[in-house]
Amino acid sequence: xxxxxxxxxxxxxxxxxxxxxxxxxxxxxxxxxxxxxxxxxxxxxxxxxxxxxxxxxxxxxxxxxxxxxxxxxxxxxxxxxxxxxxxxxxxxxxxxxxxxxxxxxxxxxxxxxxxxxxxxxxxxxxxxxxxxxxxxxxxxxxxxxxxxxxxxxxxxxxxxxxxxxxxxxxxxxxxxxxxxxxxxxxxxxxxxxxxxxxxxxxxxxxxxxxxxxxxxxxxxxxxxxxxxxxxxxxxxxxxxxxxxxxxxxxxxxxxxxxxxxxxxxxxxxxxxxxxxxxxxxxxxxxxxxxxxxxxxxxxxxxxxxxxxxxxxxxxxxxxxxxxxxxxxxxxxxxxxxxxxxxxxxxxxxxxxxxxxxxxxxxxxxxxxxxxxxxxxxxxxxxxxxxxxxxxxxxxxxxxxxxxxxxxxxxxxxxxxxxxxxxxxxxxxxxxxxxxxxxxxx
Ligand code: ATP
Numbered sequence: 001x002x003x004x005x006x007x008x009x010x011x012x013x014x015x016x017x018x019x020x021x022x023x024x025x026x027x028x029x030x031x032x033x034x035x036x037x038x039x040x041x042x043x044x045x046x047x048x049x050x051x052x053x054x055x056x057x058x059x060x061x062x063x064x065x066x067x068x069x070x071x072x073x074x075x076x077x078x079x080x081x082x083x084x085x086x087x088x089x090x091x092x093x094x095x096x097x098x099x100x101x102x103x104x105x106x107x108x109x110x111x112x113x114x115x116x117x118x119x120x121x122x123x124x125x126x127x128x129x130x131x132x133x134x135x136x137x138x139x140x141x142x143x144x145x146x147x148x149x150x151x152x153x154x155x156x157x158x159x160x161x162x163x164x165x166x167x168x169x170x171x172x173x174x175x176x177x178x179x180x181x182x183x184x185x186x187x188x189x190x191x192x193x194x195x196x197x198x199x200x201x202x203x204x205x206x207x208x209x210x211x212x213x214x215x216x217x218x219x220x221x222x223x224x225x226x227x228x229x230x231x232x233x234x235x236x237x238x239x240x241x242x243x244x245x246x247x248x249x250x251x252x253x254x255x256x257x258x259x260x261x262x263x264x265x266x267x268x269x270x271x272x273x274x275x276x277x278x279x280x281x282x283x284x285x286x287x288x289x290x291x292x293x294x295x296x297x298x299x300x301x302x303x304x305x306x307x308x309x310x311x312x313x314x315x316x317x318x319x320x321x322x323x324x325x326x327x328x329x330x331x332x333x334x335x336x337x338x339x340x341x342x343x344x345x346x347x348x349x350x351x352x353x354x355x356x357x358x359x360x361x362x363x364x365x366x367x368x369x370x371x372x373x374x375x376x377x378x379x380x381x382x383x384x385x386x387x388x389x390x391x392x393x394x395x396x397x398x399x400x401x402x403x404x405x406x407x408x409x410x411x412x413x414x415x416x417x418x419x420x421x422x423x424x425x426x427x428x429x430x431x432x433x434x435x436x437x438x439x440x441x
Pocket of ligand 1: 144176186187188189191193241260261262263302303304305306307308
């Protein structure tokens with residue numbers, strides 16, 4: 001692997017992509033905050049996913065269900081029973097908990113204390129609704145977003161007049177009381193999921209499972225992940241999620257090893273039949289052709305935004321020893337280029353006057369910024385030498401730098417510099433919006 005995770009963590013902090021949570025209070029394990037550029041990157045990932053699902057598949061619609069829902073849902077879904085739990089041991093001395101299958105010895109790794117026998121701990125975070133804290137008012141922060149889709153199945157079916165097969169796509173927060181805290185933003189207490197539930201007839205479910213597996217792989221390739229850094233793992237029955245009839249994990253080759261970034265699951269009729277049983281509502285689909293009612297089967301694609309963001313960062317992070325610029329000073333330093341796909345890059349174009357203290361140049365550069373600002377995520381920067389500013393933009397993955405120099409004042413043009421090749425091209429400002437759009441395709 002080309003890089004280690006510490007370098008990515010340092011870049012994220014330095015450039016405002018990811019910050020540790022509650023840092024001035026000493027931190028809060030397994031929680032992170034996303035900085036100015038992290039927000040943009042996250043939004044671009046979510047937009048690329050939503051576009052893929054709802055723009056390019058006319059039979060997929062969106063939904064935004066709440067985080068808090070009736071606790072009855074978690075009983076029906078199986079999350080309140082042993083199905084959604086980690087096997088943990090607890091230290092009798094310091095009371096820290098550890099995953100049984102990750103322990104290397106029979107003693108506490110923190111204080112060498114004696115450990116309890118393993119016990120199942122539910123991963124859901126509990127909260128209370130209303131003014132009284134009692135079991136009657138307890139509910140849970142959702143541990144997966146898809147249940148909101150199942151309980152709205154009839155609402156979507158009827159209001160959007162959907163016909164099977166069809167899908168419902170949703171992006172939103174999910175919460176899990178995870179114990180392991182290593183590997184940066186890989187495993188979080190609070191994270192975002194991008195989930196699509198595909199409702200189909202049982203006899204077509206194998207076909208659709210294969211279809212969605214391939215579609216999801218293609219999405220990653222299109223956004224710049226190399227084929228050799230992704231692999232598919234068929235999950236054996238005893239390791240599958242409690243609802244899954246069939247399950248594959250899409251794994252990325254992180255600096256800390258191969259790890260899951262997305263799952264594709266054949267959930268069969270598990271969810272709708274359980275909600276039908278527990279709610280008493282008829283959740284069957286009426287097929288107009290056969291004149292029969294049946295419970296649809298579900299193929300699910302379930303991806304975590306932060307894990308995918310980390311995978312994209314690892315993939316894009318490129319270190320150039322000794323630098324690639326010609327000046328001797330820059331050559332001594334190493335350069336970092338974040339080769340993010342253009343659709344994901346937080347800033348698409350940086351507008352840079354060649355020097356700061358020439359009002360004619362900064363005025364023209366600001367005009368260019370005003371011209372492009374409504375169309376693309378742009379950044380205006382006049383601080384520091386032009387070489388340093390290029391490197392700052394390379395580090396955050398900006399595909400295009402637009403430099404305004406003295407010739408620009410005479411010819412009404414500027415130089416476009418490309419992040420990956422450092423090639424430069426002279427273009428007319430009159431045609432700039434169109435030119436930039438074409439270069440970003
Ligand atoms: P793992 O085995 O790593 O715990 P999982 O199999 O429990 O993951 P799923 O329930 O299939 O994960 O969730 C689908 C996706 O949601 C995962 O592929 C991952 O991208 C994301 N995800 C799940 N748990 C977390 C978490 N604690 N932090 C960040 N992302 C998560």
